[in-house]
Amino acid sequence: MTAPKGTQPALELRGVTKRFGRVTALEEVSLTVSRGEILAIVGDNGAGKSTLIKAISGVHRPDEGEILVEGEPVTLASPADARSAGIATVFQDLALVECLDVSTNMFLGQFPRRGWFVDRKKMDLESRRFLDELKVTVADVHTQIGMLSGGQRQIISIARAVRAGATTILLDEPTAALGVRETMHAGNIIATLREANNAVICVSHDIEFVFKIADRIVVMRLGKVAGIRTVAETTRDEIIALITGTKQEAA
Template sequence: MSGNTATPALELRSASKSFGRVAALLGASLSAHRGQVLGIVGDNGAGKSTMLKILSGIYSLDSGSLLIDGRGVVFNSPKDARDAGIATVQQDLALVEVLDVATNMALGSLPRKGLFVDRAAMNQQARQVLDDIKATVGSVTMPVGLLSGGQRQIIAIARAVRLNADIVLLDEPTAALGVRETAHVGEIIDELKRQNKAVVCISHDMEFVFEHSDVIAVMRLGRVVATRPASGTPREEVIGLITGAIAGEVPAEIEGAA
């Protein structure tokens, strides 16, 4: 397991979040380190999406704490998360199909020359980021609508990397992709790890999670019930933790309140 340091790049401690009477998170804790990929798995309703939205500043915590490099932070908006060095690639990608690759990557921070967009700089920046993560996408002036699903996923990841974020959150990055495109996205994630970024990947694709994660966190019913090294942990054990066939480790304060 590479890249592990004493202080996590991102840490969530005893996080709870409810919507009315529905508890989405119950004292959930996890940590992500630079130079590692943390895979988060769990069944539908386990709390994965709520966890991601808290980490990306969409939701605020009811209780618990969020730390970046050991320092407590409070996010009131996605901008707060971005300013803290977190880039999020949502499952819907949020790409504009009629715009080209370079423009999609620069949305929100278009380089300008006077009053006009500096097209040459924007194209050069886009190509540089794609080269840095070893992404094989053709022309940066091609409309995103002409790209394959896998290429669009890579553009969304590249847009996050362009923000120069140290922490990258990925929500189901291989959903609806074929075998070859899934492998390509996996290569990009491996490259982010080599660049010493902390990568958090939520996925239902168990094979992908085991192949590209260093650590796997299992969520069930709003709790992180187990954290396991990807290497050496039987897949059957993780599946058992997801389904509840294996109990996992519930924090004492939560167990006592149950």
């Protein structure tokens, strides 16, 4: 019997393996993330975090294993497949058009129309509403993207993903290029996504940030899941020991 919709994890990976020639970037990775949950992915350089994000966002096809969305197995052969499964990926600076303004970027590829014309007014109003919902401080939706800071751009990318109907949001190192204030702001936006009942997966090197925002932490090491912990029941020392391999999971 299938469980009623909403009680299944938003996303589940079962035994996902990805090889690049002789390198096994992901080995038998299994994890779940639910709606209303922030799952952090941590691990050393080369641990497989970005490959994991790319497998979920349809950039890389796993060699083995299954990906399930709301309990249903899916094939994510392209980023378009992932988008239509409600999965959006946000990379810093990526996928925004610098010379266009905020509201045009929010609607890129999906302009509202009135007759033959793009409904500029509707686009601006809806952009404003979305940014307000996410508590984003952009004074004017006519500001060119090129004029915004890295953090602001990233927030626009998140807002765009949510506007386009994404319910599972993947972030790869969202705070890597951000200052202290912008990092706090990014944390607030991610918390807002959780409040709106989205599932969030966030790769980060920043352990302090992870402990502030996440509900659970997946530690990757050499392509494998080294451990999964609930933030409320672990410590920074334990997570660091799992990252470096000085703590081994009991088999």
